[in-house]
Amino acid sequence: MDEFVNKTWDKINRKMLTVAPRSKDKLPYITVNGVFDNYYPGCPSWWTNGFWGGLMWLMYADTKNELYKEVALRSEELLDAALKDYDQLHHDVGFMWHITSGVNYRLTGNKDARIKALNMANLLAARYNINGRYIRAWNSFGTEDNTGWSIIDSMMNIPLLYWASDEVKDERYRIIAISHADTVMKVHIRDDGSVRHIVENDIVEGGLVDDFGGQGYDKGSSWSRGQAWAIYGFVLSYIHTGKQEYLDTAKKVALYFISCVCDEWVPKCDFRCPKEPVYYDTSAGAIAACGLIEIANLVGEFEKDLYLNAALKILKATEERFCDWSLDTDNILTHATEAYHADRHHISMIYADYYFVEAIYKLRGNKELFW
Ligand code: GLY
Secondary structure, rough: OOOHHHHHHHHHHHHHHHHHHHHOOOOOEEEEEEOOOOOOOOOOOOOOHHHHHHHHHHHHHHHOOOHHHHHHHHHHHHHHHHOHHHOOOOOOOOHHHHHHHHHHHHHHHOOOHHHHHHHHHOOOOOOOOOOOOOEEEOOOOOOOOOOOOEEHHHHHHHHHHHHHHOOOOOOOOHHHHHHHHHHHHHHHOOOOOOOOOEEHHHHHHHHEEEEOOOOOOOOOEEEEHHHHHHHHHHHHHHHHHHHHHHHHHHHHHHHHHHHHHOOOOEEEOOOOOOOOOOOHHHHHHHHHHHHHHHHHHHHHHHHHHHHHHHHHHHHHHHHOOOOOOOOOOOOOOOOOOOOOOOOOEEEOEHHHHHHHHHHHHHHOOOOOOOO
């Protein structure tokens, strides 16, 4: 393991030393012909706009190279434009600010960054529906009524609330996060360990009204990135609360995920879809690997290898088949997929790179938890 991890980290660092300076004024989402696009200033509130800054903080936390810190700070400045785009913000403020301003504060003590992260925790907490006991996901798109919607991705947003409770010594944020996680456990996780992407909750009584395939193949299918959000999200909720059900849920979804991916260790975009066409999603593998590594750190010695070996197999298969180490291109991973029915499959996406790097960062023994 150590040889793979260290060699891969060296490749990451070599590439990022070249990519970081030339991308410092961007909030990238995907690459076009190998070059990062830029969501600043056109779309500052896009949900993935924190990942480039977060990636730079991962690099800084491991290497202490000031270049990475400078680029991370610049990225946070660009992200400030989203504060003015306030009515476009929704539950993904966790993705956006927890690994940018939140990590900035935790690593450097920067007071402005702390205030930004706390403001975003307030925004996220305010999306909680007290009667339905869930955090509303998105704002309305056009005429569609999505006030009752929660989505599995939310499990990665609520660590911002656990942090805020600890930071201001007020349990309100944690109470909201736990209530939401309990609802997600009930309405999103199926008995067989597969996961519903989008659920419509009863806004008055709580409980499942309907569910939708979302970014997966169809209703009743199993969008692999959603499974991965559940694995990592529930193990994080366990880490922040100690609630055993969360670890049990993370393990249940993890075992399901492992059983679906063990043919070639690179997830398809959906685990329940027609055999053809084949759409891979390397981002799902990278996210799941982060969760599997955390589970391996928490279970007993006779269970640990199951999760750790699965994480390693995913990362190795991804590295062998779907990593681009050329210094001429900006992305690391290839073959990520936005959604089963999207126009774009097998593209690079900034968060696929982020989670791949985070998984390798963890395997190097780095202890600072970004979420
Ligand atoms: N959070 C949206 C996605 O995973 O694509």
